[in-house]
Amino acid sequence: MGVSVEDRAGPGSGHGAPVIRTGALTKTYPRVTALDGLTVDIGGGVTGLVGANGAGKSTLIKILLGLIPATSGTAQVLGYDVARDGGRIRSLVGYMPEHDCLPADVSASDLTVHLGQMSGLPYPAARERAADVLRHVGLAEERYRPIGGYSTGMKQRAKLAQALVHDPRLVLLDEPTNGLDPSSRDDMLALVRRIGTDFGIAVLVTSHLLGELERISDHVVVLDSGRLLRASATTEFLHRTGTLLVEVQGKPDADRLLGQALLDAGVRATPADGRMVEVELRDDATHDLVRDLAVDLGLGLVRMQERHHRIEDVFREGGAGSVHPV
Structure with missing residues (x-):
């Protein structure tokens, strides 16, 4: 079921290779520089991407997905070049967007199955995978209800499920705890941590709540006005x-x-x-x-x-x- 290990391995994506690599990556707009010569390697496990609003986090994610072009510099995801292989990258990467973008009249099951098929899974495999991931995120009992009747926490779980349905090697999670109460936030953080540990999927997660990233991240990348401020293991940030x-x-x-x-x-x-x-x-x-x-x-x-x-x-x-x- 799904994509074979051979198919999923990008060029140069051997054991220990970075899942994300950027070199002097720059993105400029008419009156602002969103990314300024960013050079960073991101490996497996859970990596927190930190920065104030306007630091370049969302721009970086869009470039990594091949949705917008960089002005200059290079970026590879799973060994694939974002400038040439955007479609291939998107088939291997799960993406949970920050904003509420779910169709209100569709069930979580139908949405997750559909997006699984869009990622290349045949219908029977997409149905099986959708049932699995919806159970993992805690929506097994509610998966046939229209999403419009979901709470904010349930909608976030549905977004997470669709990012996982095609068994990606990497997931990009943009503010996954947005709008959640403390209890739901803890549940979501536990799910994110499980993805990186139990499931063995590399995770890049953004949050403006630094305490969240300290709890779940193996590594942290700090951006400031499009520049790399620091990238290191979380334990190095938290030293005595x-x-x-x-x-x-x-x-x-x-x-x-x-x-x-x-x-x-x-x-x-x-x-x-x-x-x-x-x-x-x-x-x-x-x-x-x-x-x-x-x-x-x-x-x-x-x-x-x-x-x-x-x-x-x-x-x-x-x-x-x-x-x-x-």
Whole structure:
């Protein structure tokens, strides 16, 4: 059923090869540069694509799908050149668009079967695959209802199902948690993570919520005004800072009192967000010192944890546009 491994392997797409590769990729419009000399390799697993509005994320996805031409530079997807092999790439890649674009009077089953056929599956195989993916995304019981009666969460699941129906090697997910409540967002993130782990499909996912990408991504690519700001493993973004975040309560100026006591003891301490204190972590004895000083000052110790860098720190350091940390 579906496309053979030999057919699905693009030229030069051997083991360990990047699923996406760009070289000096540039896209200009009359009054704006959407991509500016972007050179990046993206491998398997789940990769988060981060950037403020206008950073070039959507433009990059459209170029990778062969929907719009680049002004200059090169891009390959699964070993195929986007300038020459757009149709072939689209047959091997699943795409979940950001905006609501589903026909209201069609069922999720009929839509998914139809798009499976458009991707090259014969009708019996498309029906079988549609039933499988709709079950995976949690729409097994609702698959014959018209999409117009779906909730936002169900519509997002239907969009995800159609992106998976033809068993792609790569899926491009544009803001898959848009409009979802916290519970539905968690469910969608779990599905995205499963695609990259249990299903073994490479995933490129965009989100303006940085905390989401920290939770599910193996790698993160950060764009700023069309330029590559950083690309690395997620764990490299979240490395330890060598400091403790300490939260105390019990007095109106509890954080100031603790900070001053630590300075008097020769330990660097600075104010942090949320009325907390950021404390230099010298060794394990630092934890004991913080605890003892809090007791001496009559303060309640609410929280004491090692501080890690976040993806949002890259934007602060790089001066990128506004994105949301949570």
